[in-house]
Every structure is written in structure tokens, then in C-alpha cells.
Amino acid sequence: xxxxxxxxxxxxxxxxxxLRHISVDCVIFGFHDNELKVLxxxxxxxxxWALPGGFILKDEHLDDSAKRILKDxxxxxxxxxxxxxTFSDPNRSTKKINQQFLRNIGFKGGKSWMFERFVSVGxxxxxxxxxxxxxxxxxxxACEWFKVNEVPEMILDxxxxxxxxxxxxxxQLNFQPVGFxxxxxxxxxPELQKLYETILNKKLDRRNFQRxxxxxxxxxxxxxxxxxxxxxxxxxxxxxxxxxSKALKAGLGF
Amino acid sequence: xxxxxxxxxxxxxxxxxxLRHISVDCVIFGFHDNELKVLxxxxxxxxxWALPGGFILKDEHLDDSAKRILKDxxxxxxxxxxxxxTFSDPNRSTKKINQQFLRNIGFKGGKSWMFERFVSVGxxxxxxxxxxxxxxxxxxxACEWFKVNEVPEMILDxxxxxxxxxxxxxxQLNFQPVGFxxxxxxxxxPELQKLYETILNKKLDRRNFQRxxxxxxxxxxxxxxxxxxxxxxxxxxxxxxxxxSKALKAGLGF
DNA sequence: CTACATTGTGTCATAAAAACGCAATGAAAA
DNA sequence: TTTTCATTGCGTTTTTATGACACAATGTAG
Numbered sequence: 091x092x093x094x095x096x097x098x099x100x101x102x103x104x105x106x107x108x109l110r111h112i113s114v115d116c117v118i119f120g121f122h123d124n125e126l127k128v129l130x131x132x133x134x135x136x137x138x139w140a141l142p143g144g145f146i147l148k149d150e151h152l153d154d155s156a157k158r159i160l161k162d163x164x165x166x167x168x169x170x171x172x173x174x175x176t177f178s179d180p181n182r183s184t185k186k187i188n189q190q191f192l193r194n195i196g197f198k199g200g201k202s203w204m205f206e207r208f209v210s211v212g213x214x215x216x217x218x219x220x221x222x223x224x225x226x227x228x229x230x231x232a233c234e235w236f237k238v239n240e241v242p243e244m245i246l247d248x249x250x251x252x253x254x255x256x257x258x259x260x261x262q263l264n265f266q267p268v269g270f271x272x273x274x275x276x277x278x279x280p281e282l283q284k285l286y287e288t289i290l291n292k293k294l295d296r297r298n299f300q301r302x303x304x305x306x307x308x309x310x311x312x313x314x315x316x317x318x319x320x321x322x323x324x325x326x327x328x329x330x331x332x333x334x335s336k337a338l339k340a341g342l343g344f
Numbered sequence: 345x346x347x348x349x350x351x352x353x354x355x356x357x358x359x360x361x362x363l364r365h366i367s368v369d370c371v372i373f374g375f376h377d378n379e380l381k382v383l384x385x386x387x388x389x390x391x392x393w394a395l396p397g398g399f400i401l402k403d404e405h406l407d408d409s410a411k412r413i414l415k416d417x418x419x420x421x422x423x424x425x426x427x428x429x430t431f432s433d434p435n436r437s438t439k440k441i442n443q444q445f446l447r448n449i450g451f452k453g454g455k456s457w458m459f460e461r462f463v464s465v466g467x468x469x470x471x472x473x474x475x476x477x478x479x480x481x482x483x484x485x486a487c488e489w490f491k492v493n494e495v496p497e498m499i500l501d502x503x504x505x506x507x508x509x510x511x512x513x514x515x516q517l518n519f520q521p522v523g524f525x526x527x528x529x530x531x532x533x534p535e536l537q538k539l540y541e542t543i544l545n546k547k548l549d550r551r552n553f554q555r556x557x558x559x560x561x562x563x564x565x566x567x568x569x570x571x572x573x574x575x576x577x578x579x580x581x582x583x584x585x586x587x588x589s590k591a592l593k594a595g596l597g598f
Numbered sequence: 599c600t601a602c603a604t605t606g607t608g609t610c611a612t613a614a615a616a617a618c619g620c621a622a623t624g625a626a627a628a
Numbered sequence: 629t630t631t632t633c634a635t636t637g638c639g640t641t642t643t644t645a646t647g648a649c650a651c652a653a654t655g656t657a658g
Binding site (some may be wrong): 532533550551555577579 | 635
């Protein structure tokens with residue numbers, strides 16, 4: 091099938107395959123250059139950026155939809171996604187956007203399930219920036235990381251969805267393996283501290299942070315130090331996953 | 345319209361009024377006799393208990409749906425509802441239940457939007473037990489409070505939904521006016537402590553609890569004491585709403 | 599081989615939390 | 629009327645956690 095034919099099929103027959111009125115949007119966080127980032131797609135023709143989102147197969151758990159959608163739209167695979175909120179403002183209609191989109195690719199309007207109201211379920215994920223290679227799908231012009239403090243204009247209520255995800259991330263910090271998911275296997279103490287500072291949006295005392303995080307027992311100090319820094323080389327650490335998961339049940343206390 | 349005609353209309357024309365595939369379920373908590381309780385409806389014919397739930401008008405925010413549904417099904421009005429999770433297991437089908445229901449009231453099967461898959465959005469609320477008079481609607485046999493540790497068998501995944509709501513309540517305790525919503529205007533210190541103990545599911549030291557809660561400044565001690573207890577009479581307290589809402593922004597720390 | 603930015607470890611003062619003591623109270627029992 | 633008893637209100641002591649800061653150690657750049 092050609093791209094145009096596929097699209098037309100999606101607009102006029104997609105409701106045979108997908109549930110009406112329900113969609114999923116994913117907020118993907120990464121950490122790189124000591125900055126928290128979010129992964130966005132540039133919607134073709136609309137010109138604005140969007141969260142990777144999609145629709146629900148008729149017999150699919152939303153958790154699985156989120157995984158599939160993320161894979162299809164960005165290439166990211168085997169990512170743990172976490173549902174955080176459902177957005178149901180009746181004005182969050184994709185009708186105008188979708189009609190515009192259809193016109194742009196040469197179709198006249200008509201009736202489509204895609205013009206109807208959608209309630210969107212928000213999922214978020216934390217990924218190891220260095221391990222993933224995002225690839226835009228064919229209805230997007232680009233797929234890029236943005237610093238969370240410098241997100242561009244987004245379609246619909248995607249900015250609101252993104253902000254809720256960020257807020258939720260703060261609440262999760264003490265109860266989910268946020269550090270493990272966002273950092274590489276091994277990392278330095280300043281890197282971990284910067285991650286906490288970014289998510290909590292406040293400065294922490296370097297020495298007190300070290301004492302507190304080490305007292306939880308979730309870290310193992312490695313023999314290896316970071317090379318190529320023009321000052322005292324910091325040690326690498328890794329997570330003790332067993333102690334980490336135990337500690338998370340009670341909460342870390344940051 | 346007669347009851348039967350209304351029902352038939354709902355089954356075979358409801359989709360013209362409501363969104364397909366989406367529903368709302370409400371978990372209503374109350375506190376009475378030093379016990380946390382949940383409000384359930386007894387589904388007619390099914391014999392099992394259920395959370396008060398319902399459907400979404402085509403142009404309605406889910407927050408408003410939840411309010412409307414709660415009002416219609418239990419009589420509770422002006423209740424602050426809080427969305428906590430969306431349940432999307434593809435097996436959570438109401439098809440069998442609804443077909444049984446139709447047969448029981450004398451209709452043969454057929455095709456109905458009510459037989460299709462539903463994704464349900466969970467809302468929870470905290471109400472002053474003494475202030476509300478729950479009234480069952482006409483598709484329920486009863487509307488009753490149950491102790492959270494003694495909930496009866498429920499339809500579908502309603503037990504799971506209820507348990508998620510209870511779990512969520514624990515997280516809210518430090519950031520939402522849980523005490524204010526669940527207790528009467530005035531209350532004693534042991535009552536407040538019991539509420540915290542029930543929600544947190546652990547014993548607290550009476551003296552340390554008093555000191556900690558008073559140090560937050562959210563309570564005002566009244567002159568009045570509780571009458572008719574065969575031991576030292578405890579004082580009544582009320583919330584200082586301004587200080588309470590300020591303190592909640594930073595979290596109470598329980 | 600010195601300068602420099604940064605790390606690793608430690609100390610001290612203070613605040614918060616946990617554990618416990620005891621007199622006061624008010625209805626019920628004697 | 630007096631005593632009993634469960635419970636409240638207010639306190640103390642001990643332990644633990646937090647915040648603020650000092651200083652030596654280290655790896656590269658100049």
C-alpha cells in the first residue's frame with residue numbers, strides 16, 4: 091500500500107481496527123549532558139511538535155498499546171511505561187488538525203472517526219539516553235530530544251500532558267527506580283546528584299547528598315574512576331538492584 | 345417512559361448519547377465508628393456488589409461525568425472527586441453481565457454498545473459520613489457502606505479498582521485535605537489519629553501524633569470536650585483551613 | 599611541577615522522631 | 629460518696645536525621 095492509501099485507510103477504516111474515542115500519549119524522559127530531556131515528534135504539515143501517541147487495538151491492554159505505539163513511532167523498544175493520568179477535556183479535539191492534515195495530503199473532508207472526540211491516557215517512561223536511537227515514523231518530520239525547560243510549542247494539550255508527567259516524575263522519585271532507568275549502568279555521584287537536582291528542581295549539598303544516598307545502601311562503589319577530567323576523578327557507582335527495590339518499597343526520602 | 349422502556353432505550357440507543365468504550369467508576373470513602381468505609385451498590389439481578397459507575401456524555405469532561413454519575417446513582421451531591429487510575433484490561437468486559445441483565449428483565453440479546461469492551465476511569469472521593477444520605481438508583485437493590493477490610497464480592501475488576509483507590513489514598517494523605525473531607529466539622533484527637541492509622545495501616549504513638557499534628561498548626565483546639573465517655577473527656581478540634589491548605593502544599597510528612 | 603577545579607571524608611550544631619513517664623479526668627462500679 | 633479504671637494532656641529523655649561547613653586528596657592543564 092502506498093503512504094497516501096494507507097493514510098486514507100486509517101482515516102476511513104481505522105475505527106474497524108481501533109477503539110473509538112481513546113488514545114494514548116507517551117512522555118519519554120531521558121538524561122544527557124546533565125540535563126533532563128523529553129522526546130518529541132514533529133507532526134507533518136501541522137509544523138508543531140507532539141508527544142508520541144496513537145490508538146488502541148480493539149482487544150489490547152492500554153499498557154501494551156503504549157509500548158507498541160512507542161515502538162512504532164520512535165523505534166524505542168522494551169521500555170517500561172507507567173500510566174500517570176487520563177486527559178478528557180471535551181475541547182481537546184483533533185478534528186481541525188486532522189482535517190487540515192487530510193487536506194494537505196490531497197483529500198477532501200468527509201466523516202472520520204479521527205474527527206471525533208478523544209480521551210487520551212498519559213504514559214511516561216524513563217530511558218537510558220545513550221542506549222536508544224529514536225527514529226521518526228512516516229507521519230513525522232523529525233524525532234528529537236528537548237531539554238525539559240526548553241520545550242517547543244506543541245499541538246493540542248500536549249504541553250499540559252507533558253507538565254503533568256514531569257510533576258508525576260517528582261512524586262515517583264522515592265518509589266520508582268528513576269535513577270536506574272535514566273542513567274547508564276555505571277555513573278558518577280555528581281551525575282546522580284544532578285539528576286536528583288533536576289527532577290526536584292533544587293540544589294542539594296554535595297556532601298550531604300552522598301551521605302544520604304549511601305546510607306540507603308542502594309549503591310555499590312566500583313574500583314574504576316572516570317577518566318579524562320581535569321580534576322580529581324570521581325568513582326563510578328552502580329545500583330544494587332536487590333537493595334534498591336527493597337528500599338523503594340519504603341521510599342527513599344528525598 | 346416506563347423502567348423497561350428506559351432500559352431498552354439505554355441498551356440500544358445509549359451510544360447516541362454516550363461515548364463508546366469509556367466508563368467511570370467511583371470509589372467513595374467515608375469514616376464512621378472509627379472505621380474507614382466504602383460505598384457500594386448492589387447490582388440488580390447480578391447479586392454482586394459494584395462501585396457506582398456510569399457513562400460519559402458525548403461532550404462532557406470526565407471530571408463532570410464522575411460528579412453526575414455519583415449524584416444520579418447515590419444521591420451524593422457537591423462531592424470533590426479525584427481521578428486516580430484508568431483500567432483497561434481487555435477482559436474487563438461487561439458483555440456477559442449485561443446480557444444476563446437483559447435476559448432477566450425479559451429481553452433477548454441482540455447487538456448493543458453495552459456488550460462491547462469498556463475502559464474505565466477510576467475516581468475517588470472522601471465524604472463526611474454524617475452529612476450524606478446515600479440512595480440507591482433504580483438499577484440497584486441497595487446502596488450501603490462497607491468497612492474497607494470487609495468488602496463483599498464485587499463484579500468485574502471492581503475489587504482491583506477499589507484497592508488501587510485505597511493505595512492512592514495513602515499517597516494523598518500528606519497533600520490533600522483528607523482529614524477535612526472525611527471527618528465532621530469538629531472531631532477529637534483520637535478520632536483523627538484513628539483515621540491516620542487506618543489509612544496508613546499502622547499504629548502511631550498517641551503522644552507523638554498529637555505533638556506532630558499540632559506542630560503543623562492546621563488544628564484549632566476548641567473549648568468544648570466530648571460528653572458521655574467513661575474516662576477523661578477529649579477536647580474537640582477543628583481545622584484551620586487557611587493553615588491546612590498552606591501546609592498541604594509542602595506536605596504534612598506522615 | 600604548580601595551579602585549579604572538583605572529589606572524598608569528616609565534624610559539629612541543630613532539628614526531628616521515637617520511646618516512654620505520670621498526673622488529671624470523668625463515668626462506672628463498689 | 630468513694631474508688632476504680634480507661635483514657636487524655638502534657639511532659640522528658642534518647643536516638644536519629646539533617647544542614648552547614650572544613651580540609652585534604654587527586655588528575656589534568658598550563
